Amino acid sequence: xxxxxxxxxxxxxxxxxxxxxxxxxxxxxxxxxxxxxxxxxxxxxxxxxxxxxxxxxxxxxxxxxxxxxxxxxxxxxxxxxxxxxxxxxxxxxxxxxxxxxxxxxxxxxxxxxxxxxxxxxxxxxxxxxxxxxxxxxxxxxxxxxxxxxxxxxxxxxxxxx
Numbered sequence: 001x002x003x004x005x006x007x008x009x010x011x012x013x014x015x016x017x018x019x020x021x022x023x024x025x026x027x028x029x030x031x032x033x034x035x036x037x038x039x040x041x042x043x044x045x046x047x048x049x050x051x052x053x054x055x056x057x058x059x060x061x062x063x064x065x066x067x068x069x070x071x072x073x074x075x076x077x078x079x080x081x082x083x084x085x086x087x088x089x090x091x092x093x094x095x096x097x098x099x100x101x102x103x104x105x106x107x108x109x110x111x112x113x114x115x116x117x118x119x120x121x122x123x124x125x126x127x128x129x130x131x132x133x134x135x136x137x138x139x140x141x142x143x144x145x146x147x148x149x150x151x152x153x154x155x156x157x158x159x160x161x
Contacts, residue, residue: 039121043088051081052090052107052115061104090114
């Protein structure tokens, strides 16, 4: 079924195997991570930057557990990560107004500026990576991303049930 879905999405006449998808994703992941690492300077890591992105795109402060879930890591990793970002003054950690045991995390202006500067650099590099791909193939890629996002969301929702 997965093979047929990917085959339809990319318009291939050949079946696409799980290994092909996994291998291609791995290559893309390495390219994007390398691009990101080249643009990160100072005291933050790719995981720090991703965390800032999650917070920058949220209108409300986030709980530690929500951040851990979005990053796909365990709570102790988030605790250490957020402590580091707080020491850089990129985030503020506050006690939840109702549940005093819970902590809420909000990005600071400095954190937003840091995230946006790296994002802008990487968007330019990403555009360079994609410049030789046809519009038709880019549209297929957009469709594929949307479908993968749906699968990821349904998998996350299923694991909560």
